[in-house]
Amino acid sequence: MSIEARSPPSQFTAKLRYALGGRAGWGGFGLQIVFVAVVAWIGYEIVANVRANLEAQRITSGFGFLDNTAGFDVSQNLIPYSGSDTYTRVFFVGLLNTLLVSVIGIFFATLIGFLVALGRLSPNWLLSRISGGYVEAIRNVPLLFQILFWYLAVLGALPNPRQSISLFGSFFLSNRGLVIPRPIGDPGFDPFAIALVIAILASVVLWRHARRQLFESGKVIKVWPTALGLLIGLPLLSALIFGAPVTFEVPVLKGFNFAGGSRVIPEFVALTLALSTYTAAFIAEIVRAGILSVHKGQMEAGSSLGLQRGAVLRLIVIPQAMRVILPPLTNQYLNLTKNSSLAVAIGYPDLVSVFAGTTLSQTGQAIEIIGITMGVYLLISLLTSAAMSFYGWRIGRSMGG
Amino acid sequence: MKRVSLVFTLALAAGLSTQAATAQTLKTVKDRGMVSCGVSQGLPGFSSPDDKGNWTGLDVDICRAVAAAIFDDPTKVKFVPLSAKDRFTALQSGEIDLLSRNTTWTLSRDTSLGANFTGVTYYDGQGFLVKKSLKVNSALELNSASVCVQTGTTTEQNLADYFKSNNMKYEVIAFGTADETVKAYESGRCDVFTSDVSQLYAERLKLSNPADHAVLPEVISKEPLGPMVRHGDDQWFDLVKWTLFAMVDAEELGITQKNVDDMAKSDKPELKRVFGTDGNLGEQLGVTKDWVSRIVKAVGNYGESFDRNVGAGSKLGIARGLNQLWNKGGIQYAPPIR
Secondary structure (H helix, E strand, O other), X not given: OOOOOOOOOOHHHHHHHHHHHHHHHHHHHHHHXXXXXXXXXXXXXXXXXXXXXXXXXXXXOOOHHHHOEOOOOOOOOOOOOOOOOEHHHHHHHHHHHHHHHHHHHHHHHHHHHHHHHHHHHOOOHHHHHHHXXXXXXXXXXXXXXXHHHHHHHHHHHOOOHHHXXXXXXXXXXEOOEEEEOEEEEOOOHHHHHHHHHHHHHHHHHHHHHHHHHHHHHOOOOOOHHHHHHHHHHHHHHHHHHHOOOEEEEOOEEEOOEEEOOEEEOHHHHHHHHHHHXXXXXXXXXXXXXXXXXXXXXXXXXXXXXXXXXXHHHHHHHHHHHHHHHHHHHHHHHHHHHHHHHHHHHHOOOOHHHHHHHHHHHHHOOHHHHHHHHHHHHHHHHHHHHHHHHHHHHHHHHHOOO | OHHHHHHXXXXXXXXXXXXXXXXXXXXXXXXXXXXXXXXXXOEOXXXXXXXXXOEEOHHHHHHHHHHHHHHOOOOOEEEEEOOOOOHHHHHHOOOOOXXXXXXXXXXXXXXXXXXXXXXXXXXXXXXXXEEHHXXXXXXXXXXXXXXXXXOOOOHHHHHHHHHHHOOOOEEEEEEOOHHHHHHHHHHOOOOEEEEEHHHHHHHHOOOOOHHXXXXXXXXXXXXXXXXXXXXXXXXXXXXXXXXXXXXHHHHHHOOOOOOHHHHHOOOOHHHHHHHOOOOOHHHHHOOOOOHHHHHHHXXXXXXXHHHXXXXXXXXXXXXXXXXXXXXXXXXXXXXXXX
């Protein structure tokens, strides 16, 4: 038996084969096609069967319900809403409430998380033990329990509106939430806003200039006194020339509740507190791991350059640690957003409560509504991941890695 | 909450993609040896488990009566506790055979959910529970109040309608379950707890000091509560419907748990039809001839069940009112068994 030399496959075909079929080549490609076809067929069968059976049982289906009048009220709406609006509007009211609690929760969770991590790594014995105790106490108690704790035990213990805790006669704290005076725009508002924007822009330009000077000539320019002067002085000047930018509508106790002013409802406060303190415990551990992953020599090198501990952390350690911190940090952000759906337990009107709850039981269209809700959470999560990936890419680029 | 709905929705999608549309529910129930019945998560008087885990209540008695008619054994029921918002999905998905969970009969529920109401077990209406210390005597004095309500009920819409048509402002806080709602009301988060009046009386018993709370006189809606079954199975629909009718007719005819055996020996043509000694009315329903005596032996007639669970003989002590028989000043009326 003679062995014939095989002609080597052309570069292009080999690459294509590998791209489509992996190591198994064309055979693998065939299998993949069969697999995709089977999955598509099962999906089609499920959809077709569900449609046929919904029709046979005369269960209403489709998305027409979105244009119907909702007929119920919601306690917190960021966009104008009343009971005579449609279910579509309810959807957006719920979505915005979910996003609000998620964004604010993420902000505070990150802040508390970083502080606790730095505290735990601090050479101060007491501070590091307190931070360690915080992490262990918080992350080992179920989140739902913590939400109920904040809502019923802490905020529920506040006095009723008639005996509310008052500050300057215009801020009122009671078991109905925090009522604050509401600013109402006056003629002087526009010049005031313009002055503020100019001051912010000027400060940013100044800061960039100082940074460039530092890198080019090593000269340190103190920016903050000038910036502070701009930020306070310009708007103040505008107010003096054009009159007060806003007047405040002070809340007054009327009947059962306060009339006028803006209100932060206790459900929102309890949920934000619980979500941010809970997630912060996990973020603290992630940040601690990230900082510990940076070689000790980096810290020592920074110190030997004459930088203080804060500057070493800020300029040298944390930027390098971010590469380790970022992926699990993204997970925590996604968790916080999804955990916000526990809101229904304390009556916070988030997406799951008003849309997948009230709307679902009023219309009975479970498949459509759960489908939309799942899709929305998926979309929020994908957008968060994308934003975090972009941030990670920028860090990687700036470090040349 | 979300997870439970999700499970039912997935079950619904899976169930709908496999089961035949015209399910033979009675045959399925007989094969299984159990009636699967959706009830509340604990509403005293209507459906709640006692300290030994036995379910009792007016709604529970409907489940037991159906089981008695089929198996001659009122214990052959599997009770599935459901929140207000999960109940319809559980019925649609086939998780339960009938829903007997203080559910208000409305047109949209009757048409768009793929299910039918089989009758009215309790004529109710929506009311308000307030602390007596607020010194409120009428619902019309509730302007600017905070109101706690359970989500997934007709209550939320009635509430919006009532305050709007009376030009009153209010704040609504909606909770997932009845317990959470009552807890928030008790903690002072709301001034008012609103629900069906029967439920207000039942929930008031759970408060630490029931005497400090009062139900306002206004009843702002019609809430006829009744059992539900799936579309597409008329035999099962008839059986559940006539089980309730049998209980009401038994009260009208004076048949009670005590005298049912004596009455069964009666020569009156009307009673002979009811007890199946003449004709085969029970068999036409898909059960045995003696179905009425089985039901009455198990749970009593409608009046007995009412008294034992929500009426004078119970902790709730609700008056019969609208739920009295039609010939005694109420509106409970059942077509004749003939």
